[in-house]
Every structure is written in C-alpha cells, then in structure tokens.
Amino acid sequence: MSLPERIVAGDRLALARLLTQLENEAPEGQDTLGALYVHTGDSYRIGVTGAPGTGKSTLVNQLARQLRQRPFPDASDAPRVAIIAVDPSSPFTGGAILGDRIRMRDLSGDEGIFIRSMASRGSLGGLAKTTGSLALALDAAGFEIILIETVGAGQAEVEVASAAHTTIVIDAPGMGDEVQANKAGILEIADILVVNKADQPGAENTVRVLEMALEFANQQERADRVNWKPPVLPTTATTGVGIPGLVDSIYAHFNFLKDTGQWAERERQLISTQFYAGLQQELFERFCRSNADGVLERKIDALLARKISPREAIASLLDARD
Ligand SMILES: Nc1nc2c(ncn2[C@@H]2O[C@H](COP(=O)(O)OP(=O)(O)O)[C@@H](O)[C@H]2O)c(=O)[nH]1
Ligand SMILES: [Mg+2]
Numbered sequence: 001m002s003l004p005e006r007i008v009a010g011d012r013l014a015l016a017r018l019l020t021q022l023e024n025e026a027p028e029g030q031d032t033l034g035a036l037y038v039h040t041g042d043s044y045r046i047g048v049t050g051a052p053g054t055g056k057s058t059l060v061n062q063l064a065r066q067l068r069q070r071p072f073p074d075a076s077d078a079p080r081v082a083i084i085a086v087d088p089s090s091p092f093t094g095g096a097i098l099g100d101r102i103r104m105r106d107l108s109g110d111e112g113i114f115i116r117s118m119a120s121r122g123s124l125g126g127l128a129k130t131t132g133s134l135a136l137a138l139d140a141a142g143f144e145i146i147l148i149e150t151v152g153a154g155q156a157e158v159e160v161a162s163a164a165h166t167t168i169v170i171d172a173p174g175m176g177d178e179v180q181a182n183k184a185g186i187l188e189i190a191d192i193l194v195v196n197k198a199d200q201p202g203a204e205n206t207v208r209v210l211e212m213a214l215e216f217a218n219q220q221e222r223a224d225r226v227n228w229k230p231p232v233l234p235t236t237a238t239t240g241v242g243i244p245g246l247v248d249s250i251y252a253h254f255n256f257l258k259d260t261g262q263w264a265e266r267e268r269q270l271i272s273t274q275f276y277a278g279l280q281q282e283l284f285e286r287f288c289r290s291n292a293d294g295v296l297e298r299k300i301d302a303l304l305a306r307k308i309s310p311r312e313a314i315a316s317l318l319d320a321r322d
Contacts, residue, residue, distance in 0.1 A: 004035040007141050012114065015141045019116055022133045033133060036140035041267070043139035044072075044079075044254060045146045045163065050170030055196040056149050057085060059170065059237035064113050064147060066243050072144055073251050079144035082114040084134050086127065086150045114143060132163055132274060163273075165266055166253045168192045168246075171210060173202035187217045190230050192249050198234035198242060207232050228256055291317070 006014035021029030048056050048063075064081045072079040116134065131148060138146050148164060169190035187193075193214065195206045210232050231249050235242030257263040288296070299313045308316070 002035075003032050004140075007032075007036060007137070008039050010142060015114070015137065016116075018137050019134055022137060023118060023130060025130070029133070033136055033140075036137065039140040040136050041139070043135070043143055043146050045135055045148060045165050046250065047164030047167040048147060048149045048170065049151070049167065050172075050194075050196075051175055052151055054170045054172040054175060055237045056151075056170050059194065059196055059235060059243075060085070060147050060149050062237050062240050062243045063246065065110075066240070066247050067145055067250075068110060068112055070247070073255055075144075078112065080112045080114075080142060081145045081147065082138040082141075082143035083116065083147045083149065084131060084138070085115070085117045086131055086148065114138065114141075128163065129277070135163070163270060165257060165263065166191045166250060168194055168250075170194045170196050171206055172197040173200045173206045175206075187213055190214075191228065191253050192246070193230055193232045194246065195232060195234045196237050199236045199239070203234055207234055227260060228253065 001009065003014055003018065007018060018029060018032050022033065048060055050056050060083055064083055067081050068078045071077055116138075118130070118134070131150075135146050135148065167189050169187070169192075171193065172195065187210075193210050195203055195210065197203060214230060214232065233242060233246055233249060235246060237243070257266065295317070299308075299317065302308050303310060303313055
C-alpha cells in the first residue's frame with residue numbers, strides 16, 4: 001500500500017511519518033497531503049487557546065477523554081479525537097512539551113485518541129500553515145474531532161485558533177483577567193469561554209469579569225453573531241469538574257453552526273484563506289525564480305538612490321522591462 005492509502009486505512013505509524021514530514025516542511029509531505037485532499041473535509045476542528053499556565057493541556061486531555069464517552073451529534077459512535085498541541089518552549093513554562101507528553105500519556109492507551117505535540121520553531125505565520133497541514137492529515141486519517149491547543153499571546157496564535165470551527169478561550173483566576181483576553185482581541189474570536197482552576201480563589205470573580213467584557217464586546221463587534229451567545233463556563237481540569245458541561249456547549253455550538261449555515265461559511269472562508277496564501281507564496285517564488293540573479297537587488301539599489309519610486313520599480317519588474 002502507498003503512504004496515502006495506509007493513512008486512510010488508519011495506519012498510525014504512516015500517519016506519524018507524514019506528520020513529521022509536514023512539520024519539517026519536506027516536499028514529499030505536501031505531495032502526500034495532495035493525494036489525501038479528496039479524503040478531507042469531514043473533521044470538526046476545535047481551537048483551545050489562552051495564556052500559558054491557564055491549564056489548556058490539562059483541559060484538552062480531559063476533554064478528549066470525555067468526548068470519547070459519548071456519541072457525536074447524529075452519530076451512533078463516539079468520535080475519534082486527535083490533539084495537536086502547539087506548545088512553544090516558552091520561558092514561562094520551560095519544558096512544557098515534555099510536561100504535556102507526560103500528562104497526556106494516560107490517554108495513549110485509547111486507540112481513538114491521537115496526540116501530537118509540536119514545538120513552535122520558526123515564524124508564527126509558518127506555524128499557522130504547518131498546523132493547518134497537520135489538521136488536514138488528521139482529517140484524512142479519519143479523526144472526527146481535532147483539538148488544537150495554542151498559546152494565546154498574539155495575533156498569529158489567534159489566527160491558528162480561528163482556523164477552527166469552534167474556538168474555546170481559556171482564562172484562570174489571577175491571570176490578569178479581561179485585560180489579557182482583550183489584548184489579543186481574543187474575546188471576539190471566542191465561541192466558548194472557560195474559566196479553569198475554578199477550585200482556586202477568585203474564579204467566580206473572573207467569570208463575572210469575563211461575562212461583563214463579553215457583554216460589552218457583543219454590543220461593539222459581534223453583531224454578525226447575534227444568534228450565538230458565548231457561555232462562560234467554570235471548570236477544574238485537574239479533576240474533570242465542569243468538563244461534561246463544556247462538552248454540552250461544544251456540541252451545542254456544533255449544532256448551531258450546522259443549523260444556521262455558518263459551518264459552510266467558515267469552511268469556505270478557511271479554504272479561501274489557505275488558497276490565497278498558497279497562491280501568493282507560489283506566485284512570488286516563481287517570479288523570483290524567473291528573474292535573473294541580482295535584478296531584485298539592483299531595484300533595491302535604485303530605490304536607495306531614489307532613482308525610481310517603489311511603484312515604478314514594481315511596474316518595471318512586472319512589465320519585464322529592465
Ligand atoms: N488548581 C488547579 N490547577 C490546575 C487546573 N488545571 C491545570 N492546573 C495546573 O496548572 C498547571 C498548568 O497546566 P497546563 O495544563 O500545563 O497549562 P497550559 O500551559 O495552559 O497548557 C499544571 O500544574 C496543572 O496541573 C485546575 O483546574 N485547578
Ligand atoms: Mg500546554
């Protein structure tokens with residue numbers, strides 16, 4: 001069997017090999033992904049984002065376990081669940097990847113759960129692209145649900161998270177509350193808000209603060225999503241308290257997206273974004289290859305010397321007059 005055939009048939013080793021190729025940006029990885037594309041489009045992607053230490057990994061672990069315990073809407077079986085943990089070796093959590101691997105180990109006995117940790121090397125834009133490729137591979141491999149854990153610290157992470165059908169934003173008491181959430185524009189992308197560490201002092205206050213911030217954000221920017229009111233749910237990921245309620249909300253949001261046609265809209269938006277980004281990159285690379293060495297550098301020299309304007313430089317390159 002070929003690598004794509006083995007992946008579709010559920011061969012975990014073949015899948016792991018492809019994921020490594022994609023992570024290393026090996027060209028054969030993209031070839032395999034191309035052959036698998038026809039088998040994608042069936043997965044429900046859930047982004048989980050929030051500041052380091054809020055309990056994302058612990059919660060994702062619990063969530064996967066509990067998602068495995070009930071049938072997916074309109075299905076008779078529990079979904080197969082894949083986890084992509086995009087965990088930077090951040091100065092706050094140094095060694096978080098190892099920590100995650102250890103914490104998630106107890107899940108690995110379940111054939112219906114697949115876990116992949118990804119160190120965030122390189123640019124964050126590249127990270128978003130790699131995450132998208134990994135998600136496609138897992139989709140083709142038949143995982144009905146893909147949980148994507150990212151650290152919500154800036155715009156790029158927000159982008160990773162918003163490449164999902166449902167975005168869960170996690171906060172915890174004592175993290176600086178809504179200031180942090182607002183900073184990354186994270187409230188606007190949240191479909192579900194979670195206040196984890198509900199066993200810790202101050203959790204109720206954090207819930208209240210977020211509810212108020214949401215109320216405000218709702219009036220300001222969320223006119224397009226009037227039909228869905230993001231809930232604020234307290235959880236204790238370490239014990240599992242509150243996780244069944246979170247699963248209820250996730251499935252409610254899934255049904256909402258399907259019933260209102262927003263699912264199809266999000267799919268189209270996602271595919272267009274990826275398509276345009278790929279097209280842009282490919283056109284640029286081809287253009288650079290088709291121009292003799294030094295042409296672009298000479299344009300920059302001319303710009304530096306103010307002999308031409310940037311607009312003229314671009315026009316002359318595109319018209320192939322030099
Ligand atoms: N008290 C308490 N601690 C928690 C809870 N959830 C996670 N933690 C702890 O918080 C720390 C950070 O958790 P982790 O899942 O690695 O957070 P992440 O950086 O957001 O992925 C770990 O020591 C967890 O055991 C919770 O609900 N309550
Ligand atoms: Mg983590």
